[in-house]
Amino acid sequence: MTETAQIQLPEDKPLDIAGRTYQSRLLVGTGQYHDLMETGHAIETSGAEIVTVAVRRTNIGQNPDEPNLLDVVNPDTYTILPNTAGCYTAKDAVRTCKLARELLDGHDLVKLEVLGDQKTLYPNMPETLVAAEELIKDGFKVMVYCSDDPLLALRLEEMGCVAVMPLGAPIGSGLGIQNRYNIRLIVENASVPVLVDAGVGTASDAAIAMELGCDGVLMNTAIAKARDPIKMAHAMRLAIEAGREAYLAGRMPKKLYASASSPIDGTFF
Numbered sequence: 549m550t551e552t553a554q555i556q557l558p559e560d561k562p563l564d565i566a567g568r569t570y571q572s573r574l575l576v577g578t579g580q581y582h583d584l585m586e587t588g589h590a591i592e593t594s595g596a597e598i599v600t601v602a603v604r605r606t607n608i609g610q611n612p613d614e615p616n617l618l619d620v621v622n623p624d625t626y627t628i629l630p631n632t633a634g635c636y637t638a639k640d641a642v643r644t645c646k647l648a649r650e651l652l653d654g655h656d657l658v659k660l661e662v663l664g665d666q667k668t669l670y671p672n673m674p675e676t677l678v679a680a681e682e683l684i685k686d687g688f689k690v691m692v693y694c695s696d697d698p699l700l701a702l703r704l705e706e707m708g709c710v711a712v713m714p715l716g717a718p719i720g721s722g723l724g725i726q727n728r729y730n731i732r733l734i735v736e737n738a739s740v741p742v743l744v745d746a747g748v749g750t751a752s753d754a755a756i757a758m759e760l761g762c763d764g765v766l767m768n769t770a771i772a773k774a775r776d777p778i779k780m781a782h783a784m785r786l787a788i789e790a791g792r793e794a795y796l797a798g799r800m801p802k803k804l805y806a807s808a809s810s811p812i813d814g815t816f817f
């Protein structure tokens with residue numbers, strides 16, 4: 549055996565959200581697929597263990613006569629993360645979380661998103677703060693979709709949110725990470741997991757989020773609206789893993805000028 553073959557890469561710690569650990573750092577949504585079969589295949593291929601569900605738009609038992617998403621996304625296999633997509637007020641978001649808790653037998657982990665307007669789907673941060681406070685008081689474990697403002701992210705953490713989820717870019721835009729500097733600052737300040745949520749368009753966007761030190765990425769449209777969603781689900785899985793490894797490896801410093809990669813006065817070994 550050669551010397552290099554014996555080298556073991558250091559083990560990464562698994563993602564820990566509210567005291568539960570996950571091997572995958574990719575979280576996926578369930579909207580916009582052609583059908584439930586495709587949804588199930590894409591999710592399985594992505595390797596995700598946390599699957600978010602828009603309670604107001606997806607049947608998870610509210611309509612017993614309609615196809616139920618939980619038939620293809622088994623809650624015994626996946627952590628179902630109900631989200632409040634479509635809510636524009638704190639009141640609506642809190643009501644939606646309570647409905648999810650009833651439908652899912654007391655499940656208390658939720659993704660809070662309170663939206664500001666239909667054009668940008670940007671988070672309404674004043675309403676988000678109100679809803680987060682109320683939900684935490686009521687015993688929910690709140691993962692929170694938020695703007696990429698480092699001070700607000702810290703405030704949400706201090707309030708007791710179990711994860712902060714700054715947007716990379718507007719939901720469904722596929723524009724990729726618009727403000728790497730802010731995401732980096734949020735990561736540096738945080739003691740809870742930071743997960744980029746929304747705006748990822750392709751695998752390199754996911755890798756960038758992970759290289760910035762994020763603990764994970766949540767995405768939906770980039771997979772569901774790819775020409776081949778199953779292939780893209782696999783690409784995203786690899787990108788998340790590659791981005792994480794690159795972050796742990798530590799990138800070389802950027803330099804303004806060239807330096808030869810085979811220097812003449814280098815040492816032989």
Ligand SMILES: CC(=O)[C@@H](O)[C@H](O)COP(=O)(O)O
Nearest residue numbers: 577719720746747767768769
């Ligand atoms: C599924 C979900 O929770 C969305 O609200 C989320 O923000 C994903 O955004 P993209 O569709 O841009 O990945």
